[in-house]
Amino acid sequence: MNLATTIYTFDLLGVAVFAITGALAAAERRMDILTFVLFGTLTGVGGGTLRDVLLHTDHIFWIVDTTYLWACLAASIATWFLAHRFESRRQLLLWADAMGLALFSVLGTQKALAWNAPVIVAIGMGMMTASFGSLLRDTLIGRPPVILNPEIYGTAALLGASSFVLLNAFSISAPVALPLSIAAAFLLRAAALLYDLRLPKYQQRSKS
Amino acid sequence: MNLATTIYTFDLLGVAVFAITGALAAAERRMDILTFVLFGTLTGVGGGTLRDVLLHTDHIFWIVDTTYLWACLAASIATWFLAHRFESRRQLLLWADAMGLALFSVLGTQKALAWNAPVIVAIGMGMMTASFGSLLRDTLIGRPPVILNPEIYGTAALLGASSFVLLNAFSISAPVALPLSIAAAFLLRAAALLYDLRLPKYQQRSKS
Amino acid sequence: MNLATTIYTFDLLGVAVFAITGALAAAERRMDILTFVLFGTLTGVGGGTLRDVLLHTDHIFWIVDTTYLWACLAASIATWFLAHRFESRRQLLLWADAMGLALFSVLGTQKALAWNAPVIVAIGMGMMTASFGSLLRDTLIGRPPVILNPEIYGTAALLGASSFVLLNAFSISAPVALPLSIAAAFLLRAAALLYDLRLPKYQQRSKS
Numbered sequence: 117m118n119l120a121t122t123i124y125t126f127d128l129l130g131v132a133v134f135a136i137t138g139a140l141a142a143a144e145r146r147m148d149i150l151t152f153v154l155f156g157t158l159t160g161v162g163g164g165t166l167r168d169v170l171l172h173t174d175h176i177f178w179i180v181d182t183t184y185l186w187a188c189l190a191a192s193i194a195t196w197f198l199a200h201r202f203e204s205r206r207q208l209l210l211w212a213d214a215m216g217l218a219l220f221s222v223l224g225t226q227k228a229l230a231w232n233a234p235v236i237v238a239i240g241m242g243m244m245t246a247s248f249g250s251l252l253r254d255t256l257i258g259r260p261p262v263i264l265n266p267e268i269y270g271t272a273a274l275l276g277a278s279s280f281v282l283l284n285a286f287s288i289s290a291p292v293a294l295p296l297s298i299a300a301a302f303l304l305r306a307a308a309l310l311y312d313l314r315l316p317k318y319q320q321r322s323k324s
Numbered sequence: 325m326n327l328a329t330t331i332y333t334f335d336l337l338g339v340a341v342f343a344i345t346g347a348l349a350a351a352e353r354r355m356d357i358l359t360f361v362l363f364g365t366l367t368g369v370g371g372g373t374l375r376d377v378l379l380h381t382d383h384i385f386w387i388v389d390t391t392y393l394w395a396c397l398a399a400s401i402a403t404w405f406l407a408h409r410f411e412s413r414r415q416l417l418l419w420a421d422a423m424g425l426a427l428f429s430v431l432g433t434q435k436a437l438a439w440n441a442p443v444i445v446a447i448g449m450g451m452m453t454a455s456f457g458s459l460l461r462d463t464l465i466g467r468p469p470v471i472l473n474p475e476i477y478g479t480a481a482l483l484g485a486s487s488f489v490l491l492n493a494f495s496i497s498a499p500v501a502l503p504l505s506i507a508a509a510f511l512l513r514a515a516a517l518l519y520d521l522r523l524p525k526y527q528q529r530s531k532s
Numbered sequence: 533m534n535l536a537t538t539i540y541t542f543d544l545l546g547v548a549v550f551a552i553t554g555a556l557a558a559a560e561r562r563m564d565i566l567t568f569v570l571f572g573t574l575t576g577v578g579g580g581t582l583r584d585v586l587l588h589t590d591h592i593f594w595i596v597d598t599t600y601l602w603a604c605l606a607a608s609i610a611t612w613f614l615a616h617r618f619e620s621r622r623q624l625l626l627w628a629d630a631m632g633l634a635l636f637s638v639l640g641t642q643k644a645l646a647w648n649a650p651v652i653v654a655i656g657m658g659m660m661t662a663s664f665g666s667l668l669r670d671t672l673i674g675r676p677p678v679i680l681n682p683e684i685y686g687t688a689a690l691l692g693a694s695s696f697v698l699l700n701a702f703s704i705s706a707p708v709a710l711p712l713s714i715a716a717a718f719l720l721r722a723a724a725l726l727y728d729l730r731l732p733k734y735q736q737r738s739k740s
Contacts, residue, residue: 350734351734353680354733354734355680355733355734356682356730356731356732356733356734357731357732357734358686358687358690358731359680359686360734362679362686365656373586377585377586382588383588384586384588386653387586387587387649387650387653390650390652390653393652393653393656394652404734407734463671464677464680465680466676
């Protein structure tokens with residue numbers, strides 16, 4: 117499997133797991149099947165769409181290749197039929213979200229670098245790709261966005277994006293750098309979910 | 325009246341009725357006249373703007389032809405002076421919204437096809453053009469978005485968009501296909517408003 | 533100091549003061565430092581980003597010149613360390629917001645005119661540049677957007693944008709027109725904050 121195929125597979129996987137989290141959010145609110153598809157699609161492609169609009173790519177990725185839209189459709193409809201089999205849909209949502217976060221933070225950065233974005237822009241694009249879909253999902257169903265939760269979320273996206281930039285700067289080839297950075301982001305988010313890790317908050321600082 | 329003029333007239337009409345719903349939402353919240361214009365304009369051109377940004381058209385439609393903005397201005401100001409004459413502003417809002425929904429679901433699809441978008445993308449663009457303006461309006465005034473209401477809304481947009489694609493695929497000419505699909509979308513939404521039609525919800529499925 | 537440098541300095545200043553308001557909003561909600569940076573950056577560059585996307589400029593301003601992003605980072609981190617020194621962070625936020633509003637309403641209009649936008653579009657772009665960042669900030673932290681507050685806010689942006697258009701139409705040179713219009717917008721917003729000025733609301737009209 118060559119690099120382009122690997123990236124494409126990971127990208128589709130990221131879109132699908134985010135679509136599942138969108139459909140699960142619709143399940144939580146007892147929506148109809150069209151809303152499952154709507155939430156699944158918005159969450160699945162939302163982050164990458166914003167990235168492509170801001171980067172001024174020639175075309176938005178899901179207009180060039182509609183496989184991404186079909187993946188969202190399939191994942192959302194599968195969730196409609198299968199979600200009730202899971203004990204805790206909330207847990208499933210959080211873990212699928214963690215996987216999407218890890219994949220997109222790195223792949224978003226990689227695409228931005230491929231379009232010659234400066235390093236700080238590429239890191240921002242990675243974080244945006246990873247979090248904008250879930251932000252849309254949470255805002256639409258009126259839940260506080262997961263990115264504003266106290267547990268480490270944006271930090272995991274930042275770790276994924278910046279490890280890839282760093283490995284890239286040291287000329288580590290993409291087939292090594294991609295999985296490493298994705299794993300780093302996922303492990304940090306997983307640790308945050310399991311051990312409830314948090315960054316220090318503003319209130320904890322003493323008044324000088 | 326040739327085809328281009330008909331489309332243009334319908335498009336302006338859609339912008340104006342959506343602008344009225346935006347201004348009516350501002351009336352509901354007792355806003356000032358500038359906010360009427362702001363809500364009217366956002367609701368009127370919001371959907372088409374997102375469509376044009378995602379399709380990468382040469383220019384956003386209301387930058388090329390400012391008539392659309394003047395239509396929003398006029399509709400919003402007229403609403404400021406006339407809204408109190410209506411018995412039920414909420415009813416007026418819902419029916420104007422249904423009209424805008426029907427017009428934009430079909431015209432958005434038509435514009436996407438004209439820019440060579442694949443069929444599934446064109447349908448998505450139609451639904452987006454029809455619903456993004458009202459989504460902005462409802463989010464800004466802090467009301468649950470009408471597209472997430474239980475009554476059929478997105479389904480009506482889907483019907484309008486997909487009938488046009490279908491008629492188009494069978495080479496039915498636009499002067500016939502456009503009014504037919506607009507009527508289909510409007511009638512379904514009207515039936516939903518009158519008879520409170522709903523898609524089955526997730527909760528109603530039995531646990532297997 | 534030539535005109536381009538003046539505009540650039542004002543623009544950076546606007547981005548920085550808006551970034552401070554974003555970070556102060558994060559402080560209000562006791563967020564962590566990454567969220568300070570996130571809110572600061574979104575508020576700082578949000579308005580100009582929307583303007584550039586809609587105007588179809590060659591590139592978004594902060595991709596071409598990352599100084600804007602570094603300014604957001606620096607302003608957000610400085611706010612994290614210094615915000616507790618201020619008696620009333622809410623007051624500081626409102627006054628910094630007023631300054632950003634005045635700067636961006638005029639600079640956004642100026643940039644739109646430079647890209648050959650029609651006058652009504654340029655005014656709209658100025659108002660959008662001035663208010664979209666704060667709209668994002670307020671929506672994300674779940675506070676009613678400051679632009680929907682009863683006190684004059686959008687009106688001040690409208691005054692800044694339209695005075696610049698007017699002075700420009702009378703061939704007043706930019707080095708004179710820019711500070712004059714910025715001052716006009718700032719003074720109106722300052723008066724609104726100090727004396728609680730409001731536009732008449734819809735409810736106050738008699739039923740005819």
